Amino acid sequence: MNPAGPGRTLAALAVIAVAALAAFWTATSGFRVLTSESARRLSVSRQPLALPSARLADGRELTAAIRDDGRVVLVDFIYTQCESLCTALGTDYQQLQREIQRRGLGDRVRLLSLSFDPDRDDAATLARHQARLRADPALWQASTVPDVAQRARLLAAFGIVVVPDGRGDFVHNAAIHVVDAQGRLRGIHDLGRWPSALADALEAN
Template identity: 50%
Template sequence: MRTVITCMLMLVLGVAAFSQVSAGFRVVTSEAARRLAVREQPPLMPDVGLVDARSTGDSLRADLAADGRIALVDFIYTRCESVCRVLGNEFQQLQQAILEQGLQERVRLISISFDPTHDTPDALARYARQMQADSAVWRMATVAEARELRRLLDAFGVVVVPDGMGGFVHNAAIHTLGADGRLTRIDDLGAIGSALRAAAARSGGRAQ
């Protein structure tokens, strides 16, 4: 009898613990829990300085506030030949969809390089031309001060590890930022349709 009671107590404690770490059974991974938390309580992103392909400098939050549009943001480095290529292709598709659906006054794209040593304004400009980026819709930028990079990556949940060959291994996602500088949504690669629809809805528009 004592054994049964002990087992039942352990089961109850285990279920309670799992409920706590899975946000009430709604998610089962820490990344999913983070994404749910972002949707429920959008965090304010750090106001780091940026410099773009036109050598224009401002802070992230100042840029968002001045522009007023919902921003879909990814993190890349221009020399990447793997996951960044996928991100680049998806952002090209997003740019096309934004223009075709007339959403360019409501939604825009920002690609932020985490390799400021190599991704100078000139390098970002070359990458923008390569990706056929419309500067009115798609901005290329990197951090103005390398020391601010870690704070920015941590806030977005981006993990970047040197690969030992001059490049990086990193995770990838599409991040939705409001004009108030808050991160409201995170979507996986391949989810550009749902990311754009959500961004358009948040902006008061509607994506197909």
């Protein structure tokens, strides 16, 4: 029996453990990232993502319109027939609108809701939807991207997954996205985290 054997084994295990810990540290950006979505959010906060070209229903190119306007935009993705996540987003945006108005931030930040259901969400339908939410057109607009390929690229850039449910509606995820005045995605915030989204927008301004 070699008495040094167990010691060598423990030392080898310790080396393996340290190497695994180091690899995990690197892969998770210092343990701050444990999912691919978290990694994506951290990435865009560090390095804003240029958005693909997408033309809105009124003919404007999205990022050009943002740059021309000069305000930071908080963007969400909805469809007007939705009664779950989109309702929660609507509530968040109502609170954002009130806070922007209360603090006189309308010259720095605005809101944009983009529908991924252009077949049903035409201009008139979106206008009725905005009226129900008491959206101030100067602060909160709604539109859609009619072109299928452009819409798919835009959803992918924002990390929005939309799957038809077979009953005419959609299963999808939801978040509040901060797009800076250069038309770059620089922040992603969960439902209910509208105060942090607004703070992030103000930092980007």
